[in-house]
Amino acid sequence: MSIQKSVRLTPRDNAILQFITxxxxxxxxxxxxxxxxxxxxxxxxxxxxxxAELVLHQRIFHAESGIYMLTKKGADGTGLRPLxxxxxxxxxxxxxxxxxxxxxxxxxxxxxxxxxxRLRQERYAKWVGKRGxxxxxxxxxxxxxxxxxxxxxxxxxxxxxxxxLKGYKADFSxxxxxxxxxxxxxxRLNPFKATMSQLKxxxxxxxxxx
DNA sequence: GAAGTGGTTCGTGTCATAGT
DNA sequence: ACTATGACACGAACCACTTC
Numbered sequence: 001m002s003i004q005k006s007v008r009l010t011p012r013d014n015a016i017l018q019f020i021t022x023x024x025x026x027x028x029x030x031x032x033x034x035x036x037x038x039x040x041x042x043x044x045x046x047x048x049x050x051x052a053e054l055v056l057h058q059r060i061f062h063a064e065s066g067i068y069m070l071t072k073k074g075a076d077g078t079g080l081r082p083l084x085x086x087x088x089x090x091x092x093x094x095x096x097x098x099x100x101x102x103x104x105x106x107x108x109x110x111x112x113x114x115x116x117x118r119l120r121q122e123r124y125a126k127w128v129g130k131r132g133x134x135x136x137x138x139x140x141x142x143x144x145x146x147x148x149x150x151x152x153x154x155x156x157x158x159x160x161x162x163x164x165l166k167g168y169k170a171d172f173s174x175x176x177x178x179x180x181x182x183x184x185x186x187x188r189l190n191p192f193k194a195t196m197s198q199l200k201x202x203x204x205x206x207x208x209x210x
Numbered sequence: 211g212a213a214g215t216g217g218t219t220c221g222t223g224t225c226a227t228a229g230t
Numbered sequence: 231a232c233t234a235t236g237a238c239a240c241g242a243a244c245c246a247c248t249t250c
Contacts, residue, residue, distance in 0.1 A: 008228075008235060028217080041238060043218065048236080057218090065217065 009052075016045070017054060020070050021078035022115045023098050025086060027065035030098050049074070060086060080117055097136050097151050099208045100180055104139065104149075112140040133164050145175045151204065152181040155188055165192055165199065180204040 012035060019034055020026055032042040046068055049055040054074030059066040067086065075082040087094075101113055119134050137149040148168055156164075168177050176198045179189055186201055193199050 010236070013236095038239075039217095040240070044238080045236090047219080059217085 013049060016049065017070060017074055018078055020055070020068055021075055021080045022117065024083040024117055025067040025069040026098050027067055027095065029065060030102065031068065033102050060091060080121060093151060093153050096153065096204065096208065100151060101137065103208055110142055114138045114140070133167065146173055148174055148177040150177065150179045152179060152185050155185055161189065161192070165196055169196055174198065176200055178202060180207060
């Protein structure tokens with residue numbers, strides 16, 4: 001009697017695993033939107049991946065969607081390790097970054113998104129400055145435009161913001177810095193626009209809604 | 211406490227496709 | 231050709247929380 005547990009992975013399954021590993025974790029709604037599935041279908045697909053021990057499902061907050069993350073087996077071959085645990089402090093911020101990714105990728109299909117996880121990995125690989133600020137993402141366009149993406153849900157100190165922006169200003173490889181934030185943070189960042197032409201501010205709620 | 215809500219799972223059925 | 235598995239759709243039901 002043989003125990004058959006083989007699960008055939010479709011190209012979409014692999015794409016889902018790659019998508020999850022890029023962000024570390026995501027909700028069913030991100031999966032549904034990214035891969036254009038109905039809610040029922042999205043749950044079914046994810047159930048299959050859970051059964052194959054490639055994906056874990058965890059409920060973090062009640063009355064909110066659970067999250068999907070990769071197991072060690074699922075992360076195998078993706079180039080990134082599975083997330084050891086969910087950092088609660090940045091949980092909602094993280095989900096907003098994925099929403100923003102989905103919105104921007106629908107708007108700019110030719111963009112290449114480099115996630116924060118990738119950026120950290122590259123930084124570690126180069127052995128340069130393990131400390132310091134890492135952008136939420138960098139997007140590259142075919143015409144070699146390089147945009148830094150920052151999502152800010154809460155107010156950072158003026159000094160901290162100033163430091164971060166100075167860093168970007170000094171980096172000539174960066175074409176623009178796109179900041180996505182709620183209105184109260186918007187006000188706080190506005191003065192920086194005068195001294196930094198590359199800085200673009202967007203209302204996070206409006207961009208994600210659209 | 212009941213009703214409503216959101217997230218999730220389960221069962222069922224049909225059709226398509228890959229592997230042997 | 232046969233078999234296993236995946237894609238897709240939908241209703242029903244469960245659970246825990248929120249609202250009235």
